[in-house]
Amino acid sequence: MKDENCIFCKIAAGEIPSATLYEDDDFRVILDISPASKGHALIIPKEHFRNLYDLYDELASKVLVLARKMTVRLKEILGCDGYNIVQNNEEVAGQTVFHFHMHMIPRYRGDKVGI
Ligand code: 5GP
Ligand code: ZN
Secondary structure, three states: OOOOOOHHHHHHOOOOOOOEEEEOOOEEEEEOOOOOOOOOEEEEEOOOOOOHHHOOHHHHHHHHHHHHHHHHHHHHHHOOOEEEEEOOOOHHHOOOOOOOOEEEEEEOOOOOOOO
């Protein structure tokens, strides 16, 4: 289901250009426009879900499998020292885009990322 007013629906569909790292039938992985650190990326499902509460189990599983595979590969490319996998649900928890997404935030020794 697509939400006509949702920017991540448009990005996931390729209607708005983005720096895409990976794409398959279910997801697009893009670089965050306002990165917390070098290589900060977002896993975005192509289907619209407001947040984690609305995901179905199979897609929720696929998100974590993809996060695992991508961080294993990206840590070699970026040379980062660690990773935060972060996912915000509702405004009070810091969610600003109400289309489910998972942050993959590379961490570098001595960085000043506040999550
Ligand atoms: P949230 O705060 O909802 O967990 O995360 C939303 C994230 O989406 C933020 O890190 C923000 O920088 C990113 N973001 C918002 N709009 C755009 C956009 O148009 N393009 C990209 N690449 N990232 C975006
Ligand atoms: Zn959407």
